[in-house]
Amino acid sequence: MVEGYSLRGRIFDAVVYLVLVVLALSCIAPFVHVVARSLSSYAAIQESSVFLWPVGFNVDNYEFLMTSDRLFVRTFLISVARVLAGVALTLAVTALTGYVLSRGDSLHIPGLGVFKFVMLFSMLFTGGLIPIFLAYKSLGLLDNFAVLVLPGALNVFYAIIMANFFRGLPMELSEAAFLDGANHSDVLFRIFVPVSLPALATIGVFAAVHHWNSWFDGIIFMRLNTKWPLQSYLYSRVTQQLLQNRDTIDPTQLQNMTPEGLTAAMIVMATLPITLVYPFAQRYFVTGLTLGSVKS
Amino acid sequence: MTTDQGSTIRARFVRPDRYRRTPKRPAFGVVWQQHWMLYAMLIPAALSLLLFHLYPLWGISIAFVKYNPVKGVLGSPFVGLEHFDRFFSGRLAFEIIRNTLIIAIGKTIVVQCIAIVFALILHDARIPILRRAVQSATTLPHFLSWVIIGGIMVQFLGSTGPLNQAGATMGLPRVNFLGNRTIFPLILILSETWKEFGWGAVIYLAALANINPNLHEAAAVDGAGRWARLWAVTIPGIMPIIALMSCLSLGGVLNAGFEQVLVLINSLVSETGEILDTYVYRVGLLEGQFSFAAAVGLFKSSVGFLLILLSYWLAERFANYRIF
Structure with a gap:
């Protein structure tokens, strides 16, 4: 220098x-x-x-999407619902599981070792696409909104990050509360969660981006396109265009629009929410990387 | 305890705390009375593991039968390894595994190299606003799905797209970038690089920021120029992270990027673009050969599992990093 x-x-x-x-x-x-x-x-x-x-x-393309493409409006709303439900569920499960993992070590809770083993195993080995499809089908999850949010509720990576964050909190916080007669749920929800809001916000932003971007589960588990999230619908449009590879126009339906222009507008609409949360995601992503590195 | 090495080996294989802990462990009844709430808190996670991870494992058995959807797995005739045999005796197996390896390895190498070079350049930039702006712009694609990126690629690289249009005005022939099977793997590798190099650089930037500035100053006082300091201080400083990332990347050698390939693949390029994941999806869910596809999928997830364990072992052995 x-x-x-x-x-x-x-x-x-x-x-x-x-x-x-x-x-x-x-x-x-x-x-x-x-x-x-x-x-x-x-x-x-x-x-x-x-x-x-x-x-x-x-702005014809946008006007068409908003007023005439009912599938677009529908799938957009499904995506919004999915993000809200998915983030709430993920945060709840992550906080609960992270708390137990952070406490369990010092308390020697019987059975926790087995749970941890299964958790890590599930991260490294999956049954593969076909067994998962058949299992979810037999659970009645096909064409069911729940399939978009339930399987992702427990993210092992988030749970470990959360546990490490809780371990980094000063012991005095919880010990004083336990002496005053508080139980585990008091400590988690009244002390740990309020002081961990930045960590929870980080995980929430990442979960929201994940849910907004997911489309493959929609394609395979939803046989009706009216139950797709937005990005599954976008997938079907993009692959169609890729196959034709040339803009063929259906003149009866689209007087003044090319399918390419419509797809472009849809891409913009699917990108917009991400760019809105992007500043937050960016502020936290280095935190997210270093959060898990605090070891007990 | 005689030598340093002896004590390390002992520390790794003997776990003294296991013996110390046993007599102190309280009875289960006492633990339950005091801490039953912890078990209650674990219910959602345990249910989730049970239903969405463990229960599907049972379905792996479908790979060893000739599946009849009406009779279920137990009612279907057992065929042993017939599906595996059929897959590996076909010409397609070689082609698909080759494609998977070429695409996955190509991606790892190119993405990591560009990320490292980019991090080194960005670390040298001394205008904070420029640094932040460049980092924002280059990490944005990481946060978008392959559907969006693929849609943008179809528009940007298509025969009426701006790239072809610009080429046409210069007298170049129009190229069908996404329908040419010779360059398709290259397109996959380059688009992955474009999407991920900014994100990949984040970890190297963190490592660069941790290098002690005194080392740079000392080297500069000794007369080392920029180039000399790069090789003597900076590169050795981030070498542990490079070693770690190289070890860990081995675990992903069979993951060539399912979502990316699924969005971009088409009949013109399937010969060089079909990978294990897309093959399982196409044959299993689109053509309905559940048993055969499950067998191919089981092959992939088993080998992938072993590779991940190997990569973690290598990371611990050579990069001194414990995952768990």
Whole structure:
């Protein structure tokens, strides 16, 4: 850092900044293009004259999605419901399990070793797609909203992070409460949870992103597309377009829109919620990485 | 206890606390009375493990029978390893395993290399606002699903997309990037890199921030230039993390990226793009050959399990890192 003021140092700095800016732009440009395309006119998309700025600006694609594409509105709402239910459930299970794991070591709770073993085993070995599909089918989870939130309720990784966070809290906090006659649920919900809100928020943001982004479970467990989350619907549109690989238009349905423009608008709508929580996710993601590293 | 090495070996294999703990352990009745609430708190997690992880394991047995959906697994005739035999004797097995390995290994190497170089460059940038902006831009794709990224790729790389359009104005022929089986694995590797290098750099940036600045200053005083310090201070400083990531990546050698391939694969590229996961999905759930697909899936998850254990062992042995 000493020779940074020499000419060579400055040229080096300039090259470094140039590389960084080019990398950052290459990550953003495709998104900008899709936004521009979603706001462009039918003719402009047909001539593929859209680059990073809308050509023939209009909001027809968005208007169509909101007013005429009932499946879009429906799947969007299902995704919102899924995120809310999924995050609430994940946080509850994570806090409860993390608490027991953080306490169990010092209390020598019988059976906890078996539980931990099963938990770690489940993280490393799964039955595979077919056994899982058949098992969930026999549990009556096909075409059932619960299949989108219940299987992800226990995330072993989150539970371990939470347990490590609880272990890092000062022992005096809980010991004073136990002396005053508090039980485990008092300690967890009145002391541990309130002081762990940043950790819970981190896990909540990650769970929300996960639930918003999941689509494969919708495709395999929901036979009716009216029960899909938004990204499953988007999947079916993207693969259709990939197969045709050329914009074929159904003129009876879409007077002034290309399927590409509509898909672009749908991609923007699916990306928007992520970009809204992104600043929070970003603030916490380094915390998330280091949170689990505190070991007892 | 005679030598250092002797005591380490003993510490690893003998667990003295196990013997010390036994007499102190209170009776179960006492524990239950005082701490029954802990068991109650564990019910949701235990139910979840039981229903969604342990119960499906029973379904693995379907891989060894000729499954009849009407009669169930127990009513179906037992065929032993016939499904495995059929898979491995076919030409497809070689092709699919080859694709899986090429794509997975290619991704690990390219993503990690770019992430390391990017972290080194970003660490050198001295304008805080620029650093933050670049990091925000490059990690954003990590938080989006492959459906969104795939949709963007179809639009961006399609025959009417801006890349082809720009090429056409320069007189280049239009290329069907997503329908060419020669370059399809490369497209998968590069798009994975584009999506994940920013996120992958986070861990290296943390390691870089932990390098003692005195080392840099001392080296600079000794006359080491930027380049010399990179090789003498910076690279050795992040080497433990590089070693750890290399060990752990072995566990994912059969995971070529199910969701990515499922979004981007099409009939034109299946020869070089079909991987174990997409094959199980296609043959099992789309074509209904449950038993055969379950056998292929069991092969994958068993080998994957062994690879993960091996990678954890390597990480402990060579990178001095304990997972559990």
